[in-house]
Amino acid sequence: MAVRQTPSGQEWRRRTPRAALVMWLGWLAATALTVWCWYVMTETTIWAFVYDAPRQAADIGSRMVPPRLAYLPELWRxxxxxxxxxxxxxxxxxxxxxxxxxxxxxxxxxxxxxxxxxxxxxxxxxxxxxxxxxxxxxxxxxxxxxxxxxxxxxxxxxxxxxxxxxxxxxxxxxxxxxxxxxxxxxxxxxxxxxxxxxxxxxxxxxxxxxxxxxxxxxxxxxxxxxxxxxxxxxxxxxxxxxxxxxxxxxxxxxxxxxxxxxxxxxxxxxx
Incomplete structure (x- = not known):
C-alpha cells in the first residue's frame, strides 16, 4: 500500500485499510472462481489427446495439401x-x-x-x-x-x-x-x-x-x-x-x- 507524508505531516494512503481489504478479497474470489471454472472445463479432458494434438494437426495439414482444384467446378452451384x-x-x-x-x-x-x-x-x-x-x-x-x-x-x-x-x-x-x-x-x-x-x-x-x-x-x-x-x-x-x-x-x-x-x-x- 502506497504511504507518503503530506506537507502537513499526515500519512497519505492510496486506499483505506477497508478498501484495500475489499480489493484483495475481490482478487482472491476472482482467482478462486477462475481455478474452479478451469477445473470444471477440464474435468473430462483426455490430456493424452491434447498432447498429441500438434502431431494430429500437422498430419491433417499435410493431407490437405495440395488442394484438389479439379473439385472447384462442383462448388459453383x-x-x-x-x-x-x-x-x-x-x-x-x-x-x-x-x-x-x-x-x-x-x-x-x-x-x-x-x-x-x-x-x-x-x-x-x-x-x-x-x-x-x-x-x-x-x-x-x-x-x-x-x-x-x-x-x-x-x-x-x-x-x-x-x-x-x-x-x-x-x-x-x-x-x-x-x-x-x-x-x-x-x-x-x-x-x-x-x-x-x-x-x-x-x-x-x-x-x-x-x-x-x-x-x-x-x-x-x-x-x-x-x-x-x-x-x-x-x-x-x-x-x-x-x-x-x-x-x-x-x-x-x-x-x-x-x-x-x-x-x-x-x-x-x-x-
Whole structure:
C-alpha cells in the first residue's frame, strides 16, 4: 500500500485499510472462481489427446495439401445457393424487422405499454438464438434444403436489424419532425418526410452490413442440412477428402473477402 507524508505531516494512503481489504478479497474470489471454472472445463479432458494434438494437426495439414482444384467446378452451384440464402434471408429479415423497429422505438410506437414490449421481445428472442440453431430447428420442421436456410437467416436478421434500426429511429432530430407536424402533416407524411429521411442512410447501412454477416453465417448452415456450400464441406469431412476441404475453405475465404469489400464500398457510398 502506497504511504507518503503530506506537507502537513499526515500519512497519505492510496486506499483505506477497508478498501484495500475489499480489493484483495475481490482478487482472491476472482482467482478462486477462475481455478474452479478451469477445473470444471477440464474435468473430462483426455490430456493424452491434447498432447498429441500438434502431431494430429500437422498430419491433417499435410493431407490437405495440395488442394484438389479439379473439385472447384462442383462448388459453383453450392456457392451460388449460399449467396442466395444470405441475400433472400437478409431481404426477408429486413422487411419483417422494419415495422417491428418502428413499433419498438419510443418516438414512433403507437402503444408504449403493449406493442412496444411485444416488439422488443421479438427483437431479443431473434438475437438470442444463433442462426445455426434456427437452421437445426427448421430442418426438423420444413425438411432439409435451401428454404430452411433462408428462413433461419431471416429469423436471425430480424433481431439485429430491428435493434439497430429502432435505436436509429429514437436518435432522430425531434425539431425537424415537429416542424413538419406544425404544417398539419398527417402521420404517414411525418413518417415519409420527417423520420425516414433521417434514418434512411442508417437503414441501408444496416441492411448491407447484415448481408455481409449473413454471407459468413450461411456458409456453415449446410452442416445441419440447410443447403449451400456447407453441405459440400460436411460431405468432404465425412469422407476424409482433405484436399477438397482445402478448396472449400479457400473458396469460403474468398467469398467472405469479396462480400466484405462490397459491403465496405456500399456503406461508404451511403454514409
Amino acid at each position: 453450392p456457392l451460388w445457393d449460399t449467396i442466395n440464402i444470405a441475400t433472400l434471408g437478409t431481404a426477408a429479415g429486413v422487411v419483417i424487422a422494419t415495422p417491428i423497429a418502428f413499433l419498438a422505438a419510443r418516438n414512433t410506437t403507437p402503444s408504449p405499454l403493449l406493442l412496444r414490449p411485444i416488439a422488443l421481445f421479438i427483437i431479443v428472442a431473434s438475437r438470442s438464438i444463433n442462426s445455426l440453431i434456427w437452421a437445426l430447428l427448421l430442418v426438423s420442421i420444413v425438411g432439409p434444403g435451401l428454404l430452411a436456410g433462408v428462413i433461419a437467416i431471416a429469423l436471425r436478421s430480424i433481431g439485429f436489424v430491428g435493434k439497430l434500426l429502432y435505436e436509429a429511429i429514437e436518435e432522430t432530430d425531434a425539431a425537424q419532425i415537429e416542424a413538419i407536424d406544425a404544417t398539419g402533416a398527417s402521420a404517414p407524411q411525418l413518417l415519409a418526410f420527417g423520420i425516414w429521411p433521417q434514418v434512411a442512410p442508417a437503414f441501408w447501412a444496416i441492411a448491407v452490413f447484415r448481408w455481409d454477416i449473413n454471407i459468413r453465417e450461411s456458409t456453415v448452415l449446410g452442416l445441419v442440412g440447410a443447403g449451400g456450400i456447407g453441405l459440400q464441406l460436411q460431405n468432404s469431412l465425412n469422407t476424409l477428402a482433405w484436399p477438397q476441404v482445402t478448396v472449400i475453405l479457400l473458396l469460403i475465404l474468398a467469398t467472405v473477402l469479396v462480400s466484405e469489400w462490397i459491403s465496405a464500398k456500399v456503406r461508404a457510398a451511403i454514409i
